[in-house]
Each structure stands twice: as C-alpha cells, then as structure tokens.
Amino acid sequence: MSLADNLIDPSLIPACGGPPHELFDAWRGSDPVHWNPPSESYRTPMPHASLDKGFWVLTRYQDVVDVSRNQELFSSYEGSPVIWDWEPAQLEEQRAGLMGMKSADHMAVKKLVMPPFAPGELAAFRPEIDRVAGAIVDSVAGRGECEFVFDVASKLPVFTFCKLLGVPDRLRETVFTLGNQTADTENPGHRDESGSAFYALFGIAQELAAEKRANPDGSMLSRLVNGEVDGEKLDDVNIQMFFVTLSIAGHETTRSTAAHFVRLMHEHPDQYELLSSDVDRHLPNAIEEVLRHSPPVVKFRRTVMEDTEVGGQRVAKGDKIYLSYPAANRDPAVFPDPHRFDITRENASRHLAFGSGPHFCLGARLARYQLQALLGEIVTRIPDIRPAGPMEMLKSIWFNAITRMPVAFTAEG
Numbered sequence: 233m234s235l236a237d238n239l240i241d242p243s244l245i246p247a248c249g250g251p252p253h254e255l256f257d258a259w260r261g262s263d264p265v266h267w268n269p270p271s272e273s274y275r276t277p278m279p280h281a282s283l284d285k286g287f288w289v290l291t292r293y294q295d296v297v298d299v300s301r302n303q304e305l306f307s308s309y310e311g312s313p314v315i316w317d318w319e320p321a322q323l324e325e326q327r328a329g330l331m332g333m334k335s336a337d338h339m340a341v342k343k344l345v346m347p348p349f350a351p352g353e354l355a356a357f358r359p360e361i362d363r364v365a366g367a368i369v370d371s372v373a374g375r376g377e378c379e380f381v382f383d384v385a386s387k388l389p390v391f392t393f394c395k396l397l398g399v400p401d402r403l404r405e406t407v408f409t410l411g412n413q414t415a416d417t418e419n420p421g422h423r424d425e426s427g428s429a430f431y432a433l434f435g436i437a438q439e440l441a442a443e444k445r446a447n448p449d450g451s452m453l454s455r456l457v458n459g460e461v462d463g464e465k466l467d468d469v470n471i472q473m474f475f476v477t478l479s480i481a482g483h484e485t486t487r488s489t490a491a492h493f494v495r496l497m498h499e500h501p502d503q504y505e506l507l508s509s510d511v512d513r514h515l516p517n518a519i520e521e522v523l524r525h526s527p528p529v530v531k532f533r534r535t536v537m538e539d540t541e542v543g544g545q546r547v548a549k550g551d552k553i554y555l556s557y558p559a560a561n562r563d564p565a566v567f568p569d570p571h572r573f574d575i576t577r578e579n580a581s582r583h584l585a586f587g588s589g590p591h592f593c594l595g596a597r598l599a600r601y602q603l604q605a606l607l608g609e610i611v612t613r614i615p616d617i618r619p620a621g622p623m624e625m626l627k628s629i630w631f632n633a634i635t636r637m638p639v640a641f642t643a644e645g
Contacts (some may be wrong), residue, residue, distance in 0.1 A: 251559070257562070264291050288551060300589035307334060314569035331591055338590060358611065369613055377641070381637050456471055490607060494636065495637065558632065
C-alpha cells in the first residue's frame with residue numbers, strides 16, 4: 233500500500249475532492265474489514281500523541297452500525313474515540329469528553345444536557361433560528377457575490393451553539409476562532425503544535441463555568457455545571473472537554489453540510505431544478521441526501537475489548553476500529569446506485585452522518601433545523617447561487633470540509 237492509499241494521509245481528501253470512494257469501493261468488494269497500516273512518514277499534529285499502530289477500516293454499512301451499537305465489545309472509552317494513540321494524561325482528557333466517557337457516565341451526562349435539544353425547546357427556539365438565518369442572507373443578498381463558507385455557512389451554527397451553551401456575545405468570535413484552530417490540526421502553518429487553542433478553550437470553559445455556578449441561567453453549560461451524575465458534580469476536565477467538543481462539532485459539521493449543499497446543487501442542476509419546483513416538499517430530504525452523499529465527519533474510532541470477529545474478520549483485543557461514515561453511506565447493499573445524488577432517495581435519512589448507537593449526535597435535530605432555515609432562505613432569495621472560483625478543502629483525516637468557496641448570484645434589488 234502506498235501512502236496515497238493510506239487513510240492517515242491528510243492530503244487524501246483534498247486530492248480526491250472528498251473521501252476516497254474508489255478506494256472504499258475496492259475494499260468493500262474484496263476486503264471490507266481492511267487493515268490500514270501505520271506510516272513512518274506521518275507525524276501527528278497534536279502533542280503527546282502518536283499513530284504508530286494500524287487499524288481496521290469498516291466500509292460496510294451494517295458493520296459500522298453493529299460496532300457503533302456495541303460499546304461493551306467496541307469501546308469509545310478504552311482508547312478514546314480518536315484514532316491517535318495518546319500518552320496517559322492526554323488519554324484521560326479524551327475520556328473526560330462526552331464522546332469518550334464510559335457508557336453509564338455518557339448516558340447520565342446526556343440526560344443533563346439533552347433538554348435544549350428536546351422537540352419542545354427546539355420548537356420554541358426555531359423562530360430565533362429563522363430570524364438569524366434571514367439576517368445572514370440579508371447581509372449578502374445585495375452584493376451578488378461572497379465567500380460562502382465564512383460569510384454565510386458558519387454564522388448560524390456559531391450563533392446557535394453560543395446561545396444554547398450560554399456563551400456571551402463578547403466571546404462568540406473568540407470561541408469560533410479557537411474551535412476552528414483546534415479542528416484544523418493537519419495543515420502546516422495552521423497546525424496547533426502546542427495545543428494552545430485547545431487549552432485556550434479549556435480556560436474559557438473554566439471562566440464560564442465559574443460564572444454559571446455563581447449565577448445559574450438554564451443554559452446547557454449551566455445545567456452541566458450545576459447538575460449531578462450519581463450524586464456528584466462533574467469535575468472541571470469533564471466540563472472543559474464538553475465545551476471543546478461543542479466548540480468544534482457545534483459549527484464545523486453544519487457549516488460543511490451547507491457548503492456541500494451549494495456545491496452539489498451546482499454539480500447536479502437537474503436535482504436543483506427539482507428542488508426549486510417545490511422547496512417545502514423537497515428540501516428536508518435533499519438535506520438528508522447531502523448528508524448521505526457528503527458527510528462532514530469522516531470517522532471515529534472504537535477499541536476492541538476482547539478477541540472477536542467483525543464482518544467475518546478476526547480482530548484482537550486492543551485493535552483499533554475505524555468507522556468510515558462516507559464508505560457506509562455509499563454501501564450499495566443499503567443505498568442502490570449509491571454514488572448517484574438523488575434528492576428523492578427514499579431511504580436517504582438512513583445515512584450515518586450523525587453516527588449510530590449510544591453516541592448518535594445529540595445535536596442532529598438542531599442541525600436539521602438550522603440547515604432547513606438557512607438553505608430555505610438561500611434557495612428562495614438567491615436561487616442562482618453558484619461557485620465562482622476555486623474551492624478549497626480542509627487537509628484533514630477527520631473532516632470532509634470545504635474551507636473556502638467563493639459564490640456568485642443575482643443580487644437582490
């Protein structure tokens with residue numbers, strides 16, 4: 233195997249214009265639980281981490297679902313949900329986060345923070361989401377052009393995340409910038425070698441936690457700080473890791489999906505014509521198809537807890553499992569003609585862009601609300617929006633993300 237066929241090459245996604253589906257198709261056909269070896273040339277961008285061990289790549293939908301749902305056998309706690317191999321202190325930090333906790337702790341913490349994501353509370357918040365989506369399009373509609381990712385796509389998820397979490401307006405841009413720097417770990421020049429952005433978010437979380445303890449306000453962070461799990465308050469590292477996770481996941485994925493939506497509609501004008509013929513009818517499923525076709529999150533990790541089998545392949549205790557969401561979302565056993573972009577696909581919502589099992593994304597419903605609000609405004613008010621310059625993608629083994637996409641459209645009069 234060359235490095236070009238190795239999933240730990242951060243240049244692979246930009247080089248392919250997205251996840252390497254030709255590679256996934258080949259593996260799925262002949263080697264569906266594929267061994268991806270380490271690479272001597274790869275150096276992790278994070279301090280106190282390595283990638284000296286290879287891992288098993290799952291390319292079939294059902295294998296990803298089965299492993300995702302079995303935390304006892306395939307743990308996100310043992311080695312963390314991150315593909316890197318951590319030194320002990322950093323592993324404990326990863327385990328303190330919502331995605332890396334033991335199952336019982338994970339469920340208890342989710343109960344603390346779930347209320348803002350419940351249908352009733354989200355329905356009450358939806359008019360504010362709609363208002364902000366309209367204001368975002370207002371800010372560019374008269375210009376006839378903009379840089380879509382940061383002028384448009386990023387603004388609504390950042391606003392929403394900060395409001396729900398209880399981040400004051402004065403810190404919104406700082407949290408947004410630090411979250412981007414923490415996610416953008418693979419690019420020379422951007423690389424956060426010292427982890428300074430990561431730990432700066434820790435500091436902001438600690439500051440806000442102290443404020444919420446003194447003045448509870450019902451926000452998600454306040455509920456986390458003042459709630460209890462098994463009769464005990466969460467410790468500072470739990471709170472800090474939760475904050476860091478949402479600082480990335482709270483905007484990175486929704487922003488990327490909005491950008492992929494505009495790209496895909498331009499690449500498939502027949503589908504955009506169909507969408508435009510009845511936006512209210514087709515938009516929700518069109519969003520699901522974008523999430524299936526171009527999921528923003530590439531993978532997470534599980535660690536094998538005892539010798540067993542996955543998809544007919546023997547795996548050993550301690551082995552790492554790579555859950556490939558793009559590969560699963562193009563499995564022809566579940567999605568006929570999987571590479572075709574079809575906004576009327578009947579089972580598009582079965583995609584795994586939000587994960588599966590106990591670690592299914594708790595913000596999935598909110599993400600759908602935001603995407604419907606923002607993309608509905610775009611399609612109805614600047615319907616001829618189209619890419620108008622070179623598109624740049626994030627160099628990453630984590631995200632299928634567009635970082636720059638100039639667009640043009642007919643300006644509103």
